[in-house]
Amino acid sequence: MLLLPTIIDISRACGLSKSTVSRVLNNHPHVSEDSRAKVMEAVQKLGYVRNLHGVQLRLQESRNIGVLIPDVEHPFFSQLVSALSRSLSSRGYRLVIYQTEYSQEYEREVYARLRCREIDAVIVVYSHYNEKEIQEFIGTGVAIICNEAMEGEFLDVFRLDEQDAVYQATIYLLSKGRCRLLFGMDHKTLLQEKRWLGFQQALQDSGEPCLESQCHSGLITMEDGYAWGERLFASTTWPDGIITGSDYVAAGLLKAAEKHGVSIPEQVSVIGFDNHPVGQMTSPELTTIPNCIPEMTKDVTECLVQRLEGVRSAPLVRTYKTSLIIRQSG
Helix, strand or coil: CCCCCHHHHHHHHHHCCCHHCCCCCCCCCCCCCCHHHHHHHHHHHHCCCECCCCEEEECCCCCCEEEEEEECCCHHHHHHHHHHHHHHHHHCCCEEEEEECCCCHHHHHHHHHHHHHCCCCEEEECCCCCCCHHHHHHHCCCCEEEECCCCCCCCEEEEEHEEEEHHHHHHHHHHCCCCCCCCCCCCCHHHHHHHHHHHHHHHHHHHCCCCHHHHEECCCCHHHHHHHHHHHHHHCCCCCCCEEHHHHHHCCCCCCHHCCCCCCCCCEEEEEEECCHHHHHCCCEEEEEECCHHHHHHHHHHHHHHHCCCCCCCEEEEEECCCCCCCCCC
């Protein structure tokens, strides 16, 4: 009869106490890196893994892939998760959604679940950490960066060229004679900073000044966009061009403009982001910067399957270019 490895077996194999082994398996922070490495080496050698009920089983796939997102109700994240779920399902995997609500502690808990093999891999759509930190958290586990503006030094990265996308949108507004421009973002993340850099670069390349006051943050929902528009259009001086972080924020701006009698795009041009269907329901229809969800999803799935099948190589980095969809609001 085949005997399954236990914590005692790992303790003997690595020469450490059962309590130390237990702390490592539970991702306890107060363990030396040397001890952690010895335990994980023994875990791999013996094929030990816990399931959710604490039963020791031979290493096997759960066919579950975690995805880390901050907010499932955010239009972009819901679109991306839906596409990933369909793509992974076609390859026999189930997507498990972990909504962090921007919690660093919860994000680390998901990485600990990966180390304990409760999930086979994790797709990181939003993170508080850099690549090196994520790699340290997951140990020998598989993690793929999808959408975050990371460099691919330690992990596979699939990302939109956020800086170029906003650069092109800004140049477009400037070419239409717009010069009093504003840029809206949600939280100040690396991805959002890339967009802001594109905005700044376009103004600088065109010989226009760019001030920090032209950047507005904390804009996520349609309600945020409406409140922003209320403040902007209630004043005596308006911007004549606005680039937002999502079509939902842009839709809120359009509603506020209508209330205050501001004509779009005659007086103010508004550009959204993500090419969400809501942008074709607004009046006027939204000019927008599309994401590359279909291509990104396909490539992430293929890379993930290869990694789970044991294919090892230097981290794969794929950057997607996009171009403005011009409708009526721009």
